[in-house]
Amino acid sequence: MTDARGYARPNGEAPAGHTPGTPCWVSLMVHGLEATEEFYGALFGWEFRPGPRQLGPYVRALHDGCPVAGIGVLPPDRQLPVAWTPYFASDDVDLTADAVRSCGGTIGVGPLDAADAGRLAIGSDPSGAVFGIRQASARTGPAVTGVPGAPAWNELTTYDAAHVAKFYETVFGHEEHTDSPAADHVTLHLAGRPVAAVHGLGNALPRDRGPHWTTYFVVTDVDDAVDRVRDLGGQVLAPPHNSDHGRVAMVADPEDARFALLQPAQ
Template sequence: MTEAATRHTPGTPCWTSLMVHSLSATQDFYHALFDWEFAPGPQQLGAYVRALRDGRPVAGLGELPPERQLPVSWLTYLSSNDADETAEMIRACGGTVAVGPLDADEAGRMLIAADPEGAVFGVWQEDEHAAQRQTGAPGTPVWHELTARESGAVAKFYQMVFGYEPGAAESTPSPDPGRRTLHLAGRPVCAIRSVGRALPRDRGAHWMTHFAVADVDEAVRRVAELGGRVVEPPSDGPTGRAALVMDREGAAFTVVRAAGT
């Protein structure tokens, strides 16, 4: 469950970002949890910083305008060779485009959209800096998963827009029959998990970012100490040891054991 360290194939999760009400407090939380440092990022949508591990970007943090009292959540971006063309495909396939496409300084071109079930995601038309991102190590995003009521129809949407390979998810038996893995060029890149009526009413369909950590149990203890919340305690599952947590502002994310730790 690691992201490619080279320029991403269109449809591959390539970035994750979080818009919050207090940027400084959120920086303190993730610095203490993941040892992130920060550098200024594109400012088109307001104050924004890039989180760095060993000098390489791993995620983005932005600040919401004071008048926008919205719930916060991590946003998964899917790679595109042409954000404008992808925006048209999203609309044609039953999704909506809420922001953009627009240029994000030298970083590329982006948009924010929602699929037919209402799950919000981003699209990023990357530049050559994609290869400089830090991936796979503790403190970096290593997997992205869509939680939806029913995976069939929404999977068709993503297959039509991004070209995920039809039938790849069913080629081998899955230890979790509710999870449909999406492939590109024969490689698993993300997944859709069908939960039916168990879908949280306060969140609806949503993308989830999984961050690698050296020790899941220690990371969960650290989240609680820093003022976050443990939603699902550590457990061993089909993809290894993991836990679902929230930061101080209620943004949910999963921590998973990093490969080789």
């Protein structure tokens, strides 16, 4: 994990708006919506409200009354992985989708209008990692980040960080900051602030996963949160360990959607 400072305000308030190219939302598509609500409700204290009908069976997850994420149901006829997907803000989803295609990526869903959620599209970068694009409507409130129960950071694991980072730089206007050339680690910045990271593993990337984004959710005590994940039927993929940015663990929910837990350094 690279430096996530600056992604959310220190007091956890949602920023007034999202600069284009900034991660602005995360969503999860699952097979069993009710069981998934029970898992994340017990883990993070989320409550759920119905979301846009254009997205099919879909709910917004709320923390203290503020939106933090979305969860929908996978179409039964599509064999897609269950995974958390970050969305990047855009002033014009259609133009951004065109840029994705012209830079070697693909658009698999949309662009489409989703009521007060704005206009959305889901695509993949040239390596195959899935991400979303979101153009907020006038009624869309920004999601809360950086507080317990909310996302704080997104990191892409891929084959070649430097190569794939060029794609995001061109499409979203990110600036690359090479953290460790030897480790193939790049942080993506906007206006001098870190917004996401790209980590290249080369041939060490697990074939069963392929290139993928990982969302980090904040918790007050990562060791307790890991115990709750186990009790709720999830898996612990990497036990809690200390990093430069806090205590981190990698886990998966009962449908094998993988995500990270972060207890920020004091």
